[in-house]
Amino acid sequence: MSEQLSPAVAEEAARRMVGFVNHLRLNGFVVGLPEAEAAIRLVASRDIADVEGTRLGLRCLLAKHKEEWEGFDDLFEAFWHGRGRVRQRLETARSARTQRSVRPILWTRHLQGEGDTGELTGRMEEGGGEGDAEAGEGRLIASTQGSRLTKDLRHLADRDEIAAAERTALRLGLAMRYRLSRRYRLHQVASKIDLRRTLRRSLAKGGEPIDLAWRARPEEPVRIVVLLDVSGSMELYSRFFLQFVKGLVTTWIRADAYLFHTRLLRITDALRERDPLKAMGRLSLLAAGFGGGTKIGECLATFNRHHAKRALNGRSVVLILSDGYDTGTAEHLAGELRRLKKRAGRLVWLNPLLGWRDYQPVTRAMAAALPLLDHFATAHSLESLAALEPQLARL
Amino acid sequence: MESIRSLIERLAAVGYVADPPLAAAIRLARDLQRPLLLEGEAGVGKTEVAKALAALESARLIRLQCYEGLDANAALYEWNYQRQLLAIKAHEHDSAAAEEIEAQIFSERYLLKRPLLEAITQDEPPVLLIDEIDRADEAFEAYLLEVLSDFQVTVPELGTIAARSRPVTVLTSNATRELSDALRRRCLYAYVDFPDEARELAILRRRMPDLGEALAAQVVRFIQSLRREELEKVPGIAETLDWAAALVGLDVADLGRADPVALQASLVCLLKTEGDQKAVSLEVTSRLAGRAA
Numbered sequence: 252m253s254e255q256l257s258p259a260v261a262e263e264a265a266r267r268m269v270g271f272v273n274h275l276r277l278n279g280f281v282v283g284l285p286e287a288e289a290a291i292r293l294v295a296s297r298d299i300a301d302v303e304g305t306r307l308g309l310r311c312l313l314a315k316h317k318e319e320w321e322g323f324d325d326l327f328e329a330f331w332h333g334r335g336r337v338r339q340r341l342e343t344a345r346s347a348r349t350q351r352s353v354r355p356i357l358w359t360r361h362l363q364g365e366g367d368t369g370e371l372t373g374r375m376e377e378g379g380g381e382g383d384a385e386a387g388e389g390r391l392i393a394s395t396q397g398s399r400l401t402k403d404l405r406h407l408a409d410r411d412e413i414a415a416a417e418r419t420a421l422r423l424g425l426a427m428r429y430r431l432s433r434r435y436r437l438h439q440v441a442s443k444i445d446l447r448r449t450l451r452r453s454l455a456k457g458g459e460p461i462d463l464a465w466r467a468r469p470e471e472p473v474r475i476v477v478l479l480d481v482s483g484s485m486e487l488y489s490r491f492f493l494q495f496v497k498g499l500v501t502t503w504i505r506a507d508a509y510l511f512h513t514r515l516l517r518i519t520d521a522l523r524e525r526d527p528l529k530a531m532g533r534l535s536l537l538a539a540g541f542g543g544g545t546k547i548g549e550c551l552a553t554f555n556r557h558h559a560k561r562a563l564n565g566r567s568v569v570l571i572l573s574d575g576y577d578t579g580t581a582e583h584l585a586g587e588l589r590r591l592k593k594r595a596g597r598l599v600w601l602n603p604l605l606g607w608r609d610y611q612p613v614t615r616a617m618a619a620a621l622p623l624l625d626h627f628a629t630a631h632s633l634e635s636l637a638a639l640e641p642q643l644a645r646l
Numbered sequence: 647m648e649s650i651r652s653l654i655e656r657l658a659a660v661g662y663v664a665d666p667p668l669a670a671a672i673r674l675a676r677d678l679q680r681p682l683l684l685e686g687e688a689g690v691g692k693t694e695v696a697k698a699l700a701a702l703e704s705a706r707l708i709r710l711q712c713y714e715g716l717d718a719n720a721a722l723y724e725w726n727y728q729r730q731l732l733a734i735k736a737h738e739h740d741s742a743a744a745e746e747i748e749a750q751i752f753s754e755r756y757l758l759k760r761p762l763l764e765a766i767t768q769d770e771p772p773v774l775l776i777d778e779i780d781r782a783d784e785a786f787e788a789y790l791l792e793v794l795s796d797f798q799v800t801v802p803e804l805g806t807i808a809a810r811s812r813p814v815t816v817l818t819s820n821a822t823r824e825l826s827d828a829l830r831r832r833c834l835y836a837y838v839d840f841p842d843e844a845r846e847l848a849i850l851r852r853r854m855p856d857l858g859e860a861l862a863a864q865v866v867r868f869i870q871s872l873r874r875e876e877l878e879k880v881p882g883i884a885e886t887l888d889w890a891a892a893l894v895g896l897d898v899a900d901l902g903r904a905d906p907v908a909l910q911a912s913l914v915c916l917l918k919t920e921g922d923q924k925a926v927s928l929e930v931t932s933r934l935a936g937r938a939a
């Protein structure tokens with residue numbers, strides 16, 4: 252045990268620790284008050300000259316993820332030694348530049364309606380209970396929006412119409428969740444007796460276990476993983492799909508969303524962002540480096556290698572929203588799909604082109620993929636998106 | 647407070663070779679009496695940390711292996727229903743009041759302690775290992791929170807049982823599922839990576855002292871470069887040890903001069919999927935062995 256610091260020094264150390272914790276928070280760490288307090292105590296109880304020990308200790312205490320664990324050292328250096336400061340400024344300058352150059356090309360198109368939808372999400376959440384959602388869903392399927400539901404999304408031109416369609420797509424995503432989770436059911440007679448409850452009930456009857464209590468595992472909602480193609484050829488559809496995916500992700504606890512183009516990116520966290528401006532900022536940062544055609548096979552390979560283990564289990568549904576125009580080889584795509592199929596419960600491919608009259612899935616990529624899919628459907632209109640739900644439920 | 651270096655030495659004495667970040671995490675977990683969450687690929691020696699800690703303190707190791715569907719009854723406590731039923735039957739003809747019987751059958755005598763309750767009711771602080779927490783479902787994490795933050799267990803019929811001594815708690819996770827932030831907040835965190843060459847060699851030397859020095863170095867170099875190949879399942883330290891033992895069994899003293907076919911056959915210790923076995927062909931093996939030798 253090192254000797255205690257003098258009060259003045261301790262206070263100064265505490266002040267700087269608070270600064271450091273704030274610095275971490277700014278960089279995306281979630282540090283609660285108790286951790287901050289523990290960090291201050293840690294520094295106070297320790298030989299301040301032992302920088303290495305302090306760094307290792309603070310890292311265990313404050314980092315909670317692999318990414319944070321790996322990024323901690325740089326942040327530590329930057330704060331205590333001022334070494335990262337120049338680099339940090341460079342970084343922000345660079346990201347600001349990419350933001351400027353990338354956002355207009357790709358994301359403004361996908362995200363124009365973001366403002367109203369954010370508002371919508373807020374309202375839906377305020378509404379809260381399941382009754383509300385049910386009512387909303389009923390209205391949604393029923394009526395006035397019929398024509399919008401069946402119209403090919405390509406043909407929507409009017410600004411208001413587009414915004415309304417986006418909202419519908421979002422609500423569709425929201426509604427699906429409630430439909431599915433109603434699959435929870437109590438089992439009257441199951442295979443296992445709940446001894447604990449049975450015994451409790453028997454006390455009232457003088458110890459005779461007359462009323463038997465049974466137990467069964469409730470069915471859990473499925474896990475959904477969405478892979479959304481945002482390449483140039485999908486441009487007319489992807490903004491609606493993005494809203495649809497957002498609807499799924501914001502309400503479904505176990506949804507995970509990725510988008511791909513020539514690279515694959517995880518967007519779940521960005522979509523969950525409440526603040527539409529922030530969400531847009533994050534998405535545009537994520538979109539940096541995009542361009543050109545689609546490499547479906549390669550993106551699936553990335554997914555298989557880095558995300559599949561965590562994101563998938565035997566009860567997952569993988570939704571691929573893409574037109575199947577691939578610049579890679581068909582064999583590569585088929586091979587990666589086969590690997591994906593091993594991990595996932597169901598593989599669903601939605602192709603907006605399928606809704607076109609006379610379209611045949613003859614592109615080599617699509618032809619190679621077809622035999623591996625559990626379900627291949629169109630997604631050219633909102634109605635076809637809604638028709639997806641039984642597919643998800645049947646698992 | 648013990649220095650990191652002396653802790654590393656003491657861990658080495660019980661057969662665990664730790665690097666400074668891990669040793670710092672262990673030291674902090676013991677100082678602050680907080681649970682330590684170890685995350686990392688399968689086979690990097692996360693579970694061994696708990697075993698080494700138990701050996702270090704000569705404490706009891708209590709292990710809770712998590713699996714999907716693990717519930718409070720299997721992890722915390724369970725009433726001994728058979729005994730309870732017998733007791734009720736036995737008292738059937740007594741004139742004892744219902745409350746009396748109830749108080750009796752819901753007493754500690756009829757309580758079966760499962761690992762978590764067991765761990766907090768020890769007189770000497772044990773080492774509690776909660777292994778592969780990512781395999782348990784999310785609902786189970788919620789049960790753990792009370793135990794991990796306050797070291798107490800609430801049994802509705804008995805009340806709250808507080809810890810007699812605080813166990814040194816180690817949680818491990820292979821990151822097959824994202825753990826909740828609430829759980830992460832209650833733990834110290836350390837990411838355990840595959841060991842570098844020097845550390846892996848030290849582990850091999852400590853675990854298999856009779857292995858030739860030259861061969862040990864070759865084995866480690868081979869494994870290190872094998873990990874850089876694109877594999878579905880990267881071999882961990884346990885695999886290294888298995889393979890070294892297999893090589894000794896095959897009378898291999900030098901990887902460079904070993905029979906390539908026998909060497910290829912011995913790779914069953916390292917490659918655990920069909921895809922990996924195909925990817926690492928005879929040529930790849932010879933190339934890696936040649937480079938390692």
